[in-house]
Amino acid sequence: MSSSSRRPARRAALTARSSYDESLVDAELESYLGNARSRRISRLRRLSADERQRETETEALIALSLGFPIDELLPAERPLLPAPVAAAPNDYIVVRNHILASWRADPRVPLPRSRVQETVAASYDNLVAVAHGFLAREGHINFGVSAAFPASPPPDAPQRLAASVLVVGAGLAGLAAARQLLRFGLRVLVLEGRARPGGRVYTTHLGGDQAAVELGGSVITGIHANPLGVLARQLGIPLHKVRDSCPLYHHDGRTVDMKLDRSMDLVFNTLLEHATRLREYLKKAAEGISLGEGIERLRRFYKVAKSVEEREVLDWHLANLEFSNAGCLSELSLAHWDQDDQYEMGGDHCFLAGGNARLVHALCDGVPVLYEKTVKRIEHGEDGVSITVEGGQVFKADMALCTAPLGVLKSRSIIFEPELPERKLEAIQRLGFGLLNKVAMVFPHVFWDEEIDTFGCLNKERSKRGEFFLFYSYHTVSGGAVLIALVAGEAALEFEKVDPAVALHRVLGILKGIYGPKGVTVPDPIQSCCTRWGSDPLCSGSYSHIRVGSSGTDYDILAESVNDRLFFAGEATNRAYPATMHGALLSGLREASKILHASESRLNSDYKKYALQKSIRLINNVLDDLFMEPDLECGRFSFVFSYITPEEEQAPGLARITLEKPLLLPSKKRKVKGNQKDQDPVAEKIDQEVFYLYATVSQEQATELLECDNDKSRIAVLCKDLGVKLMGYDSTYDVCSHLISSISRAQKARKRLQGPKSLKTGL
Structure with a gap:
């Protein structure tokens, strides 16, 4: 999954602190807002009108950082409220924002409704009940992996006739959904094709199992409001801020001139801004043009990056953009490639100490998972679902959640019976699913600059601009001298065919070219590993993007359920946060809520049918x-x-x-057709x-x-x-x-x- 923002930028400023707990993000947010809130907010204490207004505004901004509109209802909230309240929802919104801020104050423990009621006037109890119930069911509060959130219903949870759910895939989406469903009281079983959990989030250990190495999703992109940050805080895992300094080197090892670097950084961002204006000018015609074509037209029109060195630096920025989207610019839609920018989470990008597998294993705790069960067929109908895995074993349940990556859906390696709706099939084909590969290396010691987390290298050939263009240093969080070289764009496709020994030789050649002239000896790695995500049949790629002819609507279509029996989750079903780890996790929480609602609706429907068969009495x-x-x-x-x-x-x-x-x-005037006896x-x-x-x-x-x-x-x-x-x-x-x-x-x-x-x- 994406290890960068959708529109990456390399900033020059260094920050004083590079490692911190997620809880400090809240302090930074409060400092920015200018209001140090107490750990437990009491609306019953005596506040002046100005103080109360300031507190309300602070909580509104916290809610905004969590993805809620500052003064509006979410579409899913409106039907829950009486018409007069929905028409003038200010009081409800204040209560909702208060609950979100209270949960954010300490997400390590559950926030019961009773505690919220202690801090608001009793006249708002009904609003508290609606808001708290909505936020809990939708996974906005009271979720996680600490001991206070086991994968089982709370002791005071209402008894339900538990529906059964099969979850396909033990990635972040599948595990988040399964854990939430178990807390809701449903019966859940996860089927995973691999011998490990995590899916495209894969932390392995190299160098004698001493160093944690991220071969898949690696960076928490934007820590503010990020649910992964909440999980890290619950587990007490420190985060390391990815520092902004990213020096660039020529292919012969020379440092790129700072003036040239800044100049091309400005050109790159200006071209993106003009690309936005171009699509606004072209309107509907922009639907058929790629981002790469648009940028190249603009580059020629404005006559920028004409020299060889300028073009190489600009190509590096374009490779970084391809890395962020897991796709070649020639495939990305000019009209819609950045449709999710408005939702981007704020705050720093961070590494997780010890690797993201720590989150995966915490999500697994208490969740029943069967490994090496590759799903081959999913049958769904009025009576439930039936899933056949490789080898012929069959599992049956009331409902199923499919979290298979978009690449698997594109490959048609899973047969759906009956076939998925045509609308969904078309969306699957329209969306893009690209590739990012890595060469991970563990060295005897850190020979590079320990004060940076990234550095880049230019390439002469445009078609290879994404080959080992960016290096990530994980020595601060992995427990070893770990360096990872990224391969993006066209180069990522070609990389799948390259012998690992040859690939490693090329990477070491680049490193020796950079550090040799500085008098630094580059040692041979203790161990190395090359990824082949495109050749992996259980994913067939890395993460999704909006291809020419597609749009953000296709993410929504992929998220649509089929007859409330078959549900879908994963990063490619999250329009707001596609191609991210947190997008996958949030989609799992979203589908857990939908499955619970479908289960309750079906239970109520079955009850009514049963009651009508026994008696026409309509009162329970x-x-x-x-x-x-x-x-x-x-x-x-x-x-x-x-x-x-x-x-x-x-x-x-x-x-x-x-x-x-x-x-x-x-009415006596009502006419009855035929014989009244009939x-x-x-x-x-x-x-x-x-x-x-x-x-x-x-x-x-x-x-x-x-x-x-x-x-x-x-x-x-x-x-x-x-x-x-x-x-x-x-x-x-x-x-x-x-x-x-x-x-x-x-x-x-x-x-x-x-x-x-x-x-x-x-x-």
Whole structure:
């Protein structure tokens, strides 16, 4: 996966600190915001209006850094809110941002809803419940790998009839999804084709197992709001900032003149800016032009980089761009290649001490994984899914999550039955899946400059501009003198055919050319390794990019599920963060939420079918039991609450509105076709049943309703003034299952405390 930003830039300034804990990022953010927040925010303490406003603004900026709009709802949040709140959502957004900031303050431990409620006014309890539930289900809070987040449901989690899920692939996406699903209470099994977890994140150990070497995804790109940084913080793993200094060398070992370097850096960035203007001018015509063609046209038009040395330095920058996108510039779409720039995470790029495998193994803890199970066939239908692995073994489940890399989907090595929708197949073919290769070397000692993490080398031939163009030093985090040479663009494709011994000889020749004239002896490496990601049938490449003819929409299409049975995750399904490790992990959390929702919807649907077969009664027994002895009654309204003592005025509860038979009988004017005897007896029985509507209210709100003159006025106050949404059985069961349990427990507790005395207040 990408080890750089999508639009890389080599900055000249060195920072004073190069190694730090992820928690210090929060301090830096707070310093930038100019407000040192306490570890535990209390909205109940006495603050001036200015202090409260400043705190709200600080939390909004933290939410913004986490990818949330600063003053808007996410599309997925709007349906969860009553219409009046959704129309004027400021209070909800403040509560949501407060929860995000509270979680960010210490993500090593869970943030329960009760703790949030301690820090906000009781009048916001309903908003806290909605926001906290949404953020937890979607994987924005309360996720991770510390001991506080085991791969199992919390003790207080509601009991569910657990659906079964097969996860294809034990990479970051698959493991994140599996871990989250296990916490949701579902049954999960991961099928992995390799003999190890991690997928394209692969940390091996060379030099007598002393040095950790990253052969796949290596750099955490942008530490602010990055979930990988959260995992590192939970595990107490320090991060090393990739320092900005990156000297360039000619192929003969000479240092590139600083003036020339800065000049071509400016030319490169100016060409990219003009490429943006060019596509805006061309509009639809830009869809068929590659970024490489656009840049070359502009270079010729402005007559820049004309000398040999200038062109070699510019080619180095273009190779760096190809590295960032795992693709040749001749393939990248001029119109859409950088569509994800707006989402790019802020902060420094970092190495993880000891290698990214530490995160992978932490994600694996408690997750059932079967290795060397290469998936060959996925059958999906109304009855569930069936997955066949190499050798003929078959696994069955209710649902499946496919995290196979885009390269595998392109190769059609997995057969889907029935075939995937045409729309998805076309997106798979349109998107690009490129290549990045590496030569990893462990030396007896560090012979290069220990104060830098990267250095570059120019190439004479344009077609080879990406061959060993950039070196990464991992001596600060790997436990050994590790140096990795990158191969990008066209050179990465040719590299797959080169003998490893020949490749190593070329790399050592470059290093000796750079350091020999300085009087430095370059030793032979203790051990080396060359990657061949393009030849690996379990990935067939490195990471995705937007090819000519494609767009960011294709990432969204790849993320679409099929009939709520077959789901897809992976970096190539994440429009905002493609080609990144954190993009893969976030896609897994996203799909876990979707799978949970599908499981609950199917469970509710199955329950309704079962209930209709046994009886036409539409009211759940549990709700009937709750309202056998309501706490308050008036007209068609009855109320039950979750309080232990009536003094708890803000205790949440349920209101039930009874719609009697005369309101539901068919009109006398209704015409019935054919003989009345042929009318559906089930429909006739439904006509004669009593129906109920439900709403969540506090005891204080119920008291206000009781003061109304009639039921019509009560409904008007409930819906318009209080902004409460009426729900049928389905929605009540979905949204209020936790509240129903709380009310039931409270009723039992009151009976124990008060004996036979009734709490019912009839009005």
